[in-house]
Amino acid sequence: MNTATSLPDQTIRSIQITGAQRQLFNSTLDKVAQKTSQDEPTLGVEFPHVTAPDGAWVKMPASLSAGYTGDAWSHGNWLCGFWVGVLLVSYLHTNNQKYLTWARERMRLVAQRAEDPNTHDIGFIFDSSAIPGYTITGDRWYADFALAAADKLRARIITTRGGAYLASWGPLDDPRGRCSSAIDTMANLSLLYWAANYSNDQSYRLAATAHADMTANAFIRADDSTYHAVEYDLVSGERKRGYTFQGAGDESAWSRGQCWAIYGYINSARETGQRKYLDLAERLAHYYVKRLEGRQVPPWDFDATGADAGIKDTAAAAVASSALIELGRLHPDPAAAAAWTERGLATLEALCRDEFANEASHRGLLKNSCYSKPHNDGVRSATMFGDFFFVEALCRVMMPGKFRPQAKTRFDAA
Numbered sequence: 360m361n362t363a364t365s366l367p368d369q370t371i372r373s374i375q376i377t378g379a380q381r382q383l384f385n386s387t388l389d390k391v392a393q394k395t396s397q398d399e400p401t402l403g404v405e406f407p408h409v410t411a412p413d414g415a416w417v418k419m420p421a422s423l424s425a426g427y428t429g430d431a432w433s434h435g436n437w438l439c440g441f442w443v444g445v446l447l448v449s450y451l452h453t454n455n456q457k458y459l460t461w462a463r464e465r466m467r468l469v470a471q472r473a474e475d476p477n478t479h480d481i482g483f484i485f486d487s488s489a490i491p492g493y494t495i496t497g498d499r500w501y502a503d504f505a506l507a508a509a510d511k512l513r514a515r516i517i518t519t520r521g522g523a524y525l526a527s528w529g530p531l532d533d534p535r536g537r538c539s540s541a542i543d544t545m546a547n548l549s550l551l552y553w554a555a556n557y558s559n560d561q562s563y564r565l566a567a568t569a570h571a572d573m574t575a576n577a578f579i580r581a582d583d584s585t586y587h588a589v590e591y592d593l594v595s596g597e598r599k600r601g602y603t604f605q606g607a608g609d610e611s612a613w614s615r616g617q618c619w620a621i622y623g624y625i626n627s628a629r630e631t632g633q634r635k636y637l638d639l640a641e642r643l644a645h646y647y648v649k650r651l652e653g654r655q656v657p658p659w660d661f662d663a664t665g666a667d668a669g670i671k672d673t674a675a676a677a678v679a680s681s682a683l684i685e686l687g688r689l690h691p692d693p694a695a696a697a698a699w700t701e702r703g704l705a706t707l708e709a710l711c712r713d714e715f716a717n718e719a720s721h722r723g724l725l726k727n728s729c730y731s732k733p734h735n736d737g738v739r740s741a742t743m744f745g746d747f748f749f750v751e752a753l754c755r756v757m758m759p760g761k762f763r764p765q766a767k768t769r770f771d772a773a
């Protein structure tokens with residue numbers, strides 16, 4: 360086993376922030392640690408999911424696995440790892456051992472999900488918990504869970520004549536799950552890249568890049584917006600249809616999906632050094648910025664109409680902020696790098712200033728996230744994944760390289 364990346368070195372660009380930004384981000388991390396410490400003793404064996412209209416957490420056990428009941432699909436508890444991640448960020452910020460103890464105890468409750476064969480969300484669960492746990496402590500106890508989970512994610516690869524992709528949902532012997540993939544999976548590839556670096560087994564990286572390539576062909580529309588999900592022909596690999604599960608319509612631009620794609624292609628660029636992924640991430644980000652029309656927080660779907668168009672998604676903004684700060688760190692062109700960093704920081708500032716849940720009755724960190732408008736679940740709420748990507752963005756700025764391995768990548772000339 361080794362932890363070294365095989366990629367060649369390039370100077371890591373450090374992120375320059377103003378004194379006012381430093382103060383804002385630091386005081387926000389103080390509040391994160393405080394709220395986390397207040398919530399942890401109230402959770403029992405369950406985990407925060409989304410907040411209810413009264414601001415209280417709706418909780419779920421980690422053991423709730425994804426699966427079908429008849430025709431009804433449940434994502435199960437794919438958010439449990441994010442709580443471990445927020446505890447670990449609180450530890451890094453405060454250096455208070457209690458957060459590390461809590462994170463380890465919570466990890467024990469999450470660990471059983473490393474055997475879940477039914478969902479790509481295994482990437483989210485362990486990338487947010489076991490990988491930071493290992494990065495921070497160096498304890499292989501964490502790494503073993505992440506590697507077991509990466510095996511399950513790699514096993515979801517479906518090979519067709521036109522390429523290979525990771526099936527997102529469901530048991531692989533169920534045709535409904537086998538033929539479908541979601542844009543969210545791009546953000547789950549981080550687990551495979553980490554596993555390739557950790558174990559030096561490049562099959563994890565091959566699975567991740569095959570998926571990234573097939574998604575680039577099938578999910579990106581002519582205007583650089585993205586489909587939420589694609590149903591493939593299992594033999595040819597042709598897209599049979601693009602559709603949505605949480606967006607306003609099959610042809611609409613679901614904002615969080617766009618952000619998952621940006622995030623996933625930036626990670627793919629960093630972990631492979633392939634310029635084509637960086638260029639694609641940039642095109643997707645340009646589309647996102649264009650549709651923001653000057654806002655920092657997008658609507659839940661850029662094509663939502665009527666009153667629905669006023670419903671925001673701070674989780675999408677948090678994912679975008681984290682991704683664009685990373686794009687700024689990696690981009691080989693200094694002017695483009697500075698512009699993306701500025702954009703990511705501006706969003707992060709807006710989230711800290713305008714969307715942080717300061718009221719004691721509103722648990723969670725960010726107000727106005729939107730888990731699923733079509734299912735009326737977690738609308739105008741805090742969501743555990745939004746909170747995680749928000750603190751990940753804060754870490755990228757305030758504690759670079761402490762929360763996650765920070766690979767150094769040299770890109771080929773464009």
Ligand code: GLY
Binds near residue numbers: 605615730
């Ligand atoms: N399943 C990921 C999301 O709701 O964005």
